[in-house]
Amino acid sequence: MMNFKLTDEQQSVKEMVRKFVDKEIIPNIQEWDRQGHFEPVILKKLADLQVMGVCIPEEYGGAGMDYNTLAIVCEELERGDTAYRTAVSVHTGLNSMTLLQWGTEQQKQTYLVPQAQGQKIGAFGLTEPNAGSDVAAMNTTAARKGDYYILNGSKTWISLCDVADHFLIFAKTDHDIGHKGITAFIVERSFEGVETKAIKGKLGIRAGNTGEVFLTDVKVPVENRLGEEGEGFKIAMAALDNGRFTVAAGAVGLIEASLEASLNYCHERKTFGKEIGKHQLVQQMIAKMSANLEISRLLVFKAGWLKNQGKRNTQETSLAKWISCNAAFDAANDAVQIHGAYGYSDEYPVERFLRNSKAPVIYEGTREIHTIMQGEYALGYREDKPLRKQLPAWPFEQVSVSK
Ligand SMILES: Cc1cc2nc3c(=O)[nH]c(=O)nc-3n(C[C@H](O)[C@H](O)[C@H](O)COP(=O)(O)OP(=O)(O)OC[C@H]3O[C@@H](n4cnc5c(N)ncnc54)[C@H](O)[C@@H]3O)c2cc1C
Numbered sequence: 001m002m003n004f005k006l007t008d009e010q011q012s013v014k015e016m017v018r019k020f021v022d023k024e025i026i027p028n029i030q031e032w033d034r035q036g037h038f039e040p041v042i043l044k045k046l047a048d049l050q051v052m053g054v055c056i057p058e059e060y061g062g063a064g065m066d067y068n069t070l071a072i073v074c075e076e077l078e079r080g081d082t083a084y085r086t087a088v089s090v091h092t093g094l095n096s097m098t099l100l101q102w103g104t105e106q107q108k109q110t111y112l113v114p115q116a117q118g119q120k121i122g123a124f125g126l127t128e129p130n131a132g133s134d135v136a137a138m139n140t141t142a143a144r145k146g147d148y149y150i151l152n153g154s155k156t157w158i159s160l161c162d163v164a165d166h167f168l169i170f171a172k173t174d175h176d177i178g179h180k181g182i183t184a185f186i187v188e189r190s191f192e193g194v195e196t197k198a199i200k201g202k203l204g205i206r207a208g209n210t211g212e213v214f215l216t217d218v219k220v221p222v223e224n225r226l227g228e229e230g231e232g233f234k235i236a237m238a239a240l241d242n243g244r245f246t247v248a249a250g251a252v253g254l255i256e257a258s259l260e261a262s263l264n265y266c267h268e269r270k271t272f273g274k275e276i277g278k279h280q281l282v283q284q285m286i287a288k289m290s291a292n293l294e295i296s297r298l299l300v301f302k303a304g305w306l307k308n309q310g311k312r313n314t315q316e317t318s319l320a321k322w323i324s325c326n327a328a329f330d331a332a333n334d335a336v337q338i339h340g341a342y343g344y345s346d347e348y349p350v351e352r353f354l355r356n357s358k359a360p361v362i363y364e365g366t367r368e369i370h371t372i373m374q375g376e377y378a379l380g381y382r383e384d385k386p387l388r389k390q391l392p393a394w395p396f397e398q399v400s401v402s403k
Pocket residue numbers: 090124125126127130131132133134156157158159160205210359362363364365366367368369372
């Protein structure tokens with residue numbers, strides 16, 4: 001049976017996050033964006049609302065809600081700004097959900113519980129100066145020395161780099177076997193040899209924190225290895241199934257924000273004696289935005305529905321991410337067009353939407369990588385096989401979370 005209605009619980013989370021965004025983010029975001037200021041208090045307040053661990057089981061400190069509630073949170077956050085949705089994508093989607101899927105019981109107790117409660121913040125370090133889409137080209141190394149690994153290298157374009165307490169770092173334990181030589185590690189900021197530095201001059205998400213992580217002879221205990229040696233690539237790709245899901249959901253929020261702003265302006269602005277909304281070419285832009293809002297949201301909820309059932313969803317999540325991020329970019333671009341010259345200034349939020357909408361077309365798989373993936377799925381060159389560890393199905397009590 002199909003049901004497109006939000007549950008009462010999902011509806012109340014949606015309303016709660018919307019109210020929060022309207023009160024705490026929207027009135028301040030223009031100034032934060034101008035100043036390039038990331039406001040950590042927002043994460044603390046989101047933690048108080050149990051948003052930072054919204055879909056993490058209660059036994060691990062989370063709110064225990066379903067995966068589509070995470071999508072709803074991301075949609076509402078990005079209606080306000082991409083920066084705080086990105087923070088939840090990274091902390092919850094890429095880091096905490098990966099610990100939930102792959103972590104040992106000890107790792108979950110030590111790292112997942114405080115992250116789900118929002119007391120500690122997690123980040124995700126995969127990209128390097130010479131390795132973005134081509135993950136296997138990474139140069140960061142992890143050499144085993146007794147009960148430790150010694151990590152050396154650097155990561156770049158890491159969201160929350162200056163804010164995070166814990167990093168999931170991917171490094172090569174074997175340099176000669178490509179992606180099969182990658183291993184995942186939980187690295188604490190407090191470990192000696194970890195340094196971070198923000199990147200300045202970004203096109204968008206200026207209110208977000210993004211930068212470099214430098215690792216110099218960092219001693220990481222063996223018990224902080226996530227999964228097995230050589231399993232890092234699979235773990236990274238599984239993490240992206242969750243990160244991309246949140247990015248896609250956020251894009252839905254950006255389309256909605258672009259549409260809302262455009263509808264208001266269409267009724268407000270008159271040319272040639274009528275509201276600009278009465279001109280058919282303007283209606284065409286509005287129609288495309290409103291169709292893409294619906295299409296994107298449905299694709300996201302389908303991926304979330306698969307997650308709730310504990311099924312692999314790489315194909316569906318990639319499709320949702322690809323379509324909705326492109327649609328968000330188009331929606332923001334058309335929103336600026338509808339606002340004419342006013343859209344070109346920060347008097348209206350749409351120029352920020354346009355600048356913010358570009359990064360999600362690049363991160364967590366570029367537009368081109370997702371196009372290739374979808375082509376390969378259609379042609380039968382790619383298929384999703386079961387993983388050694390799956391994200392637990394929801395409701396959580398019906399499954400035994402791996403210990
Ligand atoms: C704001 C922001 C936040 C980010 N946050 C994080 C984070 O938290 N953690 C993290 O690990 N990374 C993060 N990233 C990095 C991001 O994931 C990478 O930028 C992305 O994977 C692309 O890698 P790249 O920039 O090296 O581009 P490249 O891989 O060098 O690609 C350059 C161009 O070539 C194209 N291309 C590459 N390979 C192919 C191919 N096979 N076929 C066709 N075209 C191809 C790409 O589509 C792109 O257009 C972030 C990036 C941004 C902008």
